[in-house]
Amino acid sequence: MSIDGLLGLTLKVPHRKGSHSTGMFSIQLKSVYSCPAEGVPADIQLPDGWRLAWHQFETLKALRDPEIDVVFNTAMTGDGKSLAAYLDTLQRDCYAIGLYPTNALARDQETQVKDYIAKFQPVRDPRVNRLSGADLEIYAENEGLRKGSAISSSAGNSEVLITNPDIFHYLHRGAYITDKDTPDKLWNRIDKEFDLFIFDEFHVFAPPQVASVLNTMLLIRVTNRCKKFLFLSATPRESLLKRLDIAGFKCRVIDPIDEGKYQFPETEAETDELEARHWRQVAYPIALNFVPMEPAAQASETWLKENQALILNLLVDYPGSKGAIILNSIAAVKRLTPILRTLLAEHGLTVRENTGLSGQQEKTESLTADLVIGTSTIDVGVDFKINFLVFESSDAGNFVQRLGRLGRHDGYEKNGKKVKFDGFRTYALVPNFFVERLFAGDDVALRDGEECDRIHFQTLIREKYRQINDFEGYYKRWGAVQSCKLLYDLKSPYIQQQYAGSLQRFQASCEKVFDTSMRTVAGRIRGWANDQKLLGEKDNPIAKEATSFRGSSPLLCGLYDLTEANEADRFKTYALPGVLSNLNVEMWSKKGFLETLKATAERTGQPIAKGRFEYCLGFMRLRGYREERLNWKFTFAGNLQPYADAWKVQVLTKLQIWQPDNPWTREINRRLKQQALVCYVLRKPTQEVRLRLQLPMHFQIYPISDSYSIHDANAPYSVAFGQSALMIDTLAHRFKSDGGEIWVA
Numbered sequence: 001m002s003i004d005g006l007l008g009l010t011l012k013v014p015h016r017k018g019s020h021s022t023g024m025f026s027i028q029l030k031s032v033y034s035c036p037a038e039g040v041p042a043d044i045q046l047p048d049g050w051r052l053a054w055h056q057f058e059t060l061k062a063l064r065d066p067e068i069d070v071v072f073n074t075a076m077t078g079d080g081k082s083l084a085a086y087l088d089t090l091q092r093d094c095y096a097i098g099l100y101p102t103n104a105l106a107r108d109q110e111t112q113v114k115d116y117i118a119k120f121q122p123v124r125d126p127r128v129n130r131l132s133g134a135d136l137e138i139y140a141e142n143e144g145l146r147k148g149s150a151i152s153s154s155a156g157n158s159e160v161l162i163t164n165p166d167i168f169h170y171l172h173r174g175a176y177i178t179d180k181d182t183p184d185k186l187w188n189r190i191d192k193e194f195d196l197f198i199f200d201e202f203h204v205f206a207p208p209q210v211a212s213v214l215n216t217m218l219l220i221r222v223t224n225r226c227k228k229f230l231f232l233s234a235t236p237r238e239s240l241l242k243r244l245d246i247a248g249f250k251c252r253v254i255d256p257i258d259e260g261k262y263q264f265p266e267t268e269a270e271t272d273e274l275e276a277r278h279w280r281q282v283a284y285p286i287a288l289n290f291v292p293m294e295p296a297a298q299a300s301e302t303w304l305k306e307n308q309a310l311i312l313n314l315l316v317d318y319p320g321s322k323g324a325i326i327l328n329s330i331a332a333v334k335r336l337t338p339i340l341r342t343l344l345a346e347h348g349l350t351v352r353e354n355t356g357l358s359g360q361q362e363k364t365e366s367l368t369a370d371l372v373i374g375t376s377t378i379d380v381g382v383d384f385k386i387n388f389l390v391f392e393s394s395d396a397g398n399f400v401q402r403l404g405r406l407g408r409h410d411g412y413e414k415n416g417k418k419v420k421f422d423g424f425r426t427y428a429l430v431p432n433f434f435v436e437r438l439f440a441g442d443d444v445a446l447r448d449g450e451e452c453d454r455i456h457f458q459t460l461i462r463e464k465y466r467q468i469n470d471f472e473g474y475y476k477r478w479g480a481v482q483s484c485k486l487l488y489d490l491k492s493p494y495i496q497q498q499y500a501g502s503l504q505r506f507q508a509s510c511e512k513v514f515d516t517s518m519r520t521v522a523g524r525i526r527g528w529a530n531d532q533k534l535l536g537e538k539d540n541p542i543a544k545e546a547t548s549f550r551g552s553s554p555l556l557c558g559l560y561d562l563t564e565a566n567e568a569d570r571f572k573t574y575a576l577p578g579v580l581s582n583l584n585v586e587m588w589s590k591k592g593f594l595e596t597l598k599a600t601a602e603r604t605g606q607p608i609a610k611g612r613f614e615y616c617l618g619f620m621r622l623r624g625y626r627e628e629r630l631n632w633k634f635t636f637a638g639n640l641q642p643y644a645d646a647w648k649v650q651v652l653t654k655l656q657i658w659q660p661d662n663p664w665t666r667e668i669n670r671r672l673k674q675q676a677l678v679c680y681v682l683r684k685p686t687q688e689v690r691l692r693l694q695l696p697m698h699f700q701i702y703p704i705s706d707s708y709s710i711h712d713a714n715a716p717y718s719v720a721f722g723q724s725a726l727m728i729d730t731l732a733h734r735f736k737s738d739g740g741e742i743w744v745a
Contacts, residue, residue, distance in 0.1 A: 203397060
């Protein structure tokens with residue numbers, strides 16, 4: 001099969017009678033009701049008028065069951081998984097750590113937990129604290145403490161500690177301590193004091209993060225027993241469940257779908273009957289429109305520009321409406337925001353943005369807007385309540401997650417009064433081949449205009465949409481590298497006696513879970529160390545990458561965003577590939593950047609964390625966003641073929657950027673060629689690699705040419721960096737063994 005055929009380039013959605021002239025198809029998603037809990041004992045204290053959902057009570061029972069170690073709650077988005085997580089803390093002395101993948105989500109959950117405490121009024125008022133990397137840095141500086149002491153202080157004054165899994169990972173790996181401290185100084189105290197470890201939105205983690213969580217759980221179990229772990233995710237990972245079972249954890253999955261605890265009434269009588277039995281509505285009916293997009297750059301952005309009137313009418317024709325547009329590209333959001341802001345301002349309506357580059361002030365003000373446009377879904381559908389949504393998606397899980405932002409509330413509060421929504425509408429901007437799979441052919445999955453329940457619909461989405469690689473081979477190949485680091489710490493003479501027997505149990509568990517031998521892994525680590533000595537490197541970059549949580553981000557740049565209104569929010573980071581493709585910037589010195597940061601913090605009175613800029617590749621002033629993406633590629637001064645033929649992760653130096661029309665690449669190249677980068681090189685064009693290996697949309701793999709192919713129109717090689725290189729390493733054998741034929745999962 002050709003690459004074009006796999007991409008769906010030739011597929012067209014047929015125009016049929018009854019469909020829109022644009023080829024748009026529509027269905028009606030039914031409302032969703034969640035089953036109430038039965039037999040809740042009187043000692044479970046609830047606010048007046050509250051009832052627990054079935055999954056919330058089952059989660060509480062599982063967490064209190066001494067025979068259960070790990071609980072998975074897979075309730076639908078909007079059905080109260082957060083309350084299920086903290087319910088035991090609201091009833092008795094149960095210290096909990098909540099781990100959230102983004103700082104924005106952590107802030108949202110901090111507010112949510114404090115709201116629960118205000119409503120439940122527990123006898124012992126739990127103290128809630130939130131700790132991010134930036135918070136940790138500022139707190140340590142203000143109090144004159146080391147970061148390790150700041151973590152201990154924050155944890156010691158909390159019954160609920162809300163943080164991110166990055167900090168949790170690094171404190172167990174021995175970060176934030178000095179050479180004079182024992183390896184367990186931080187994690188021993190925290191693991192002992194807290195009873196429950198909550199992992200939210202776990203489906204967003206890639207295998208390196210999942211492997212890290214597995215290693216940490218195994219360490220906690222052998223050094224501190226009787227701990228509980230709770231995973232909140234509508235789509236649990238089967239591989240995680242399997243590995244926990246292999247390790248001997250007793251797991252319980254709370255799955256309302258499998259247990260028939262959701263109902264989808266079709267008539268008013270059915271609705272009345274469910275409400276009489278105290279079933280709670282968790283999702284309202286939605287008119288869902290599929291808009292087929294050609295697989296071309298900026299297709300969704302172009303559609304939105306051409307359909308501005310549609311966005312305006314959704315707000316004007318239905319007074320009191322609030323909407324969101326969620327896209328995949330920050331640059332597209334930045335280009336569209338001023339266009340929509342100007343259009344809606346003529347009608348007295350406001351537009352705000354919410355992306356990874358948006359400042360905190362902009363995100364806060366977005367909660368009062370009529371329309372939010374962004375890439376983030378954290379506040380959308382939670383604090384920012386909406387009744388219409390336009391969204392892009394990159395895969396099945398991403399589609400379901402973004403659609404779940406809509407239909408969760410029947411209105412919102414404005415000036416002390418309730419504003420009711422007039423129906424819920426969404427436009428999904430999806431690839432045309434996906435629409436074809438759903439609506440066209442003899443055996444259609446959906447029919448234009450039909451009603452569908454959420455469970456059946458989500459099953460169809462996962463079956464018909466683009467499948468992405470799960471990198472299952474990562475765990476055996478790379479998961480135990482971190483295990484070796486933890487084993488080394490447990491062998492420390494300062495703590496070896498304290499954890500007598502723990503080292504052996506931990507090693508045995510890791511070897512089972514990751515299906516490998518620690519001796520084999522240790523040999524690989526020594527081999528990398530020998531290679532690095534030949535390159536003059538002091539540390540072991542490959543081992544460092546494999547034991548980090550999210551990777552080292554060697555291509556990160558510091559940006560001073562002149563498009564940001566709030567001065568204190570102008571200091572940001574952005575990856576070099578995105579800068580080259582989308583941004584208009586001018587180079588700046590690190591000294592000038594940091595001096596401006598310091599002066600801004602003093603002038604505004606707002607502390608600004610600077611630790612994230614310590615290892616940036618370069619510093620720039622961001623002046624704007626390009627209308628069209630610019631092409632670029634990496635280059636290597638020499639022959640890449642030997643590196644591609646090695647079929648392994650390795651460290652390369654002297655890489656550079658090729659973008660002839662860019663005046664500032666010379667300065668970046670001066671810095672870039674000095675970097676030792678963990679890489680995987682393939683002799684295949686990037687688009688083919690993405691397709692054949694079913695890589696996620698934002699997977700970090702890029703085109704690269706060598707001295708013999710620098711003038712080729714399309715770079716014949718691809719290169720992945722950091723943890724992306726480790727993940728490619730688990731798949732590249734498919735290119736090595738298939739003789740060049742297209743491989744499809």
